[in-house]
Amino acid sequence: MAREVSESCMDSLLTEIVSSYCNVLYAAKPELAARRIEAIGYQVGHQLSERYTMERPRFSDHLEAIKFICKDFWSELFKKQIDNLKTNHRGTFVLQDDKFAWLSRMSGEPSTETRGSAQEAGNKAAETTGMHLYFPCGIIRGALSNLGIPCAVSADISNLPACSFVIRIKV
Amino acid sequence: MIVCIAVVGHQTELKILMEKKRGKWVFSFVHSKVKSYSISISGIKPRAREKMIVCIAVVGHQNNPLYIQSFTEADDALKLHHIVHCSLDVVDERVNNPKKSGPMLNETFLGLLYPTENYKVYGYLTNTKVKFILVTTDLDVRDADVRNFFRRFHSAYLDAVSNPFHVPGKKITSKTFAERVTNIVKSVSFHTTG
Numbered sequence: 001m002a003r004e005v006s007e008s009c010m011d012s013l014l015t016e017i018v019s020s021y022c023n024v025l026y027a028a029k030p031e032l033a034a035r036r037i038e039a040i041g042y043q044v045g046h047q048l049s050e051r052y053t054m055e056r057p058r059f060s061d062h063l064e065a066i067k068f069i070c071k072d073f074w075s076e077l078f079k080k081q082i083d084n085l086k087t088n089h090r091g092t093f094v095l096q097d098d099k100f101a102w103l104s105r106m107s108g109e110p111s112t113e114t115r116g117s118a119q120e121a122g123n124k125a126a127e128t129t130g131m132h133l134y135f136p137c138g139i140i141r142g143a144l145s146n147l148g149i150p151c152a153v154s155a156d157i158s159n160l161p162a163c164s165f166v167i168r169i170k171v
Numbered sequence: 172m173i174v175c176i177a178v179v180g181h182q183t184e185l186k187i188l189m190e191k192k193r194g195k196w197v198f199s200f201v202h203s204k205v206k207s208y209s210i211s212i213s214g215i216k217p218r219a220r221e222k223m224i225v226c227i228a229v230v231g232h233q234n235n236p237l238y239i240q241s242f243t244e245a246d247d248a249l250k251l252h253h254i255v256h257c258s259l260d261v262v263d264e265r266v267n268n269p270k271k272s273g274p275m276l277n278e279t280f281l282g283l284l285y286p287t288e289n290y291k292v293y294g295y296l297t298n299t300k301v302k303f304i305l306v307t308t309d310l311d312v313r314d315a316d317v318r319n320f321f322r323r324f325h326s327a328y329l330d331a332v333s334n335p336f337h338v339p340g341k342k343i344t345s346k347t348f349a350e351r352v353t354n355i356v357k358s359v360s361f362h363t364t365g
Contacts, residue, residue, distance in 0.1 A: 047333045053298035054325055146299045148232070 007101075014102055018131050030127075034134045041138020042145075049143035052076050062169060065147045066093050073143060091169040095140075100163040102132060129157060140165060224320075224356050225290065225306045226251045229328060231340060232300030234259055238343045242356055255304045258292045262302055295321045303328070320359050327351040 017037060026033035052073055059065045070082035074097075084096040106129060133155035141153045149169055156164040228251075229238040241251050295303040303324060305317070331337065331348035 043335075043339070046339055050297070050299050050301075050332055051329050054329060056298060058296070058298055148300055 011102060011105060014132065014135060017135070022128075022131055030131070034131065037131070037134040038138035038141070041135040042142035045139035045142025045144075046146045047142075048077070048139065049073070049146045053147070059147065062091075062149055063087075065144065065149055066095075066167065068147075069140060069143060070095055077139075091171060093167040093169075094164050095167065096162060096164045098162045100136075100161060102136065103129065103157075103163060104161050106132070106160075126157065129160070130155070133157065133163065137165060140167065223308045224359065225308060226255070227306070227324065227352065227356065228255045228304040229343065230255070230259060230302040230304065235340065236342070237301070238348075240349065240352060242353075251306060254290060254292065254306055258294060258304050259302065262294045262296065262304075293317050293321075295325070297325065301328075316359065320355065323355045324352065327355065 017040070021033040021037055022030060026036065053068070056068070056072075059068065066085070066087075070085050074080065074082050078097075078101040080097075080101075082095045083098045084094075086094040086096070137153040137155050141151060144151050144153075144167070151167050151169045153168075154166050156166060158164075223242070225243050226239065226241040228236065228240075231237050236252075236255075239248075239252065239255065241248060291307050293305040293307070295305075297303075303321060305320065327348060328343075330351075331343050331345050332339070334345060337343065337345070
């Protein structure tokens with residue numbers, strides 16, 4: 001009974017969400033737009049984690065839950081697993097995805113229309129790309145908090161198309 | 172139908188015991204002079220004891236009720252709420268115990284709350300700390316049946332929660348969910364008789 005949706009539809013939907021929130025709905029307030037997008041991601045992650053943990057026995061600790069996110073959860077969403085997981089054993093985890101699906105079709109080159117120095121243009125490009133990462137951060141945060149782990153998630157795009165998500169568990 | 176006959180003398184103490192012995196209802200009167208009278212009524216057949224699901228409840232991770240539905244004609248909603256509430260304590264106890272059991276808990280008799288009816292209460296705990304409580308009337312309930320029931324109920328719950336109009340933490344108000352649950356209960360009830 002499962003219905004399917006094409007990946008390109010998902011990609012287009014997400015780009016459009018970011019675009020309309022940033023340029024139309026909260027044009028003057030990018031902070032607010034980011035928070036709204038993250039909140040949408042939170043609810044989605046909440047519901048998805050409910051669905052994908054159905055068959056599994058309960059997790060015994062935080063590491064198990066994070067490993068679940070890295071393996072099963074990520075493969076349900078993106079058909080691949082997280083490539084690298086690092087932790088400092090004090091509540092911070094770094095999940096690195098070498099080719100993040102939703103960024104793979106975005107160019108990292110700044111648009112030729114922007115004036116000003118190349119550095120500025122580069123920053124603006126990074127900012128716009130960064131906007132697209134609030135949604136997956138929200139998904140991870142929603143999934144973890146539904147499993148009983150309150151946390152804060154941020155993304156790091158120092159080298160595209162690889163992308164790292166930093167999870168800080170709130171004690 | 173005679174349920175009880177009481178005779179109380181001027182200074183006699185009377186104790187009336189209702190007991191079920193070998194399928195018959197036995198009432199014994201204990202007179203203060205150590206004489207006991209007993210009346211046994213054998214014509215009453217207890218109601219056909221098929222496994223009947225009395226009530227199913229979903230409780231969130233902060234022990235907030237998300238959904239409760241009862242399937243008996245006599246709607247003792249309060250009594251069922253009470254049963255569900257008590258069973259939550261047992262669930263918490265099991266969870267905090269370091270024994271490693273899977274997501275499925277079995278709760279046995281909650282004891283005779285009423286002398287005429289026995290209830291079996293089953294619990295199920297998901298990974299997201301949502302509890303399903305199932306109250307059913309007594310019979311040899313097979314483990315496999317209850318697991319099966321919970322699995323189907325879980326997937327109906329998932330679909331209800333994935334509704335974008337559902338606010339997590341609030342009660343489930345979807346009619347589709349209620350219908351699906353009723354169907355699941357019906358199909359399970361007919362399956363196990365005798």
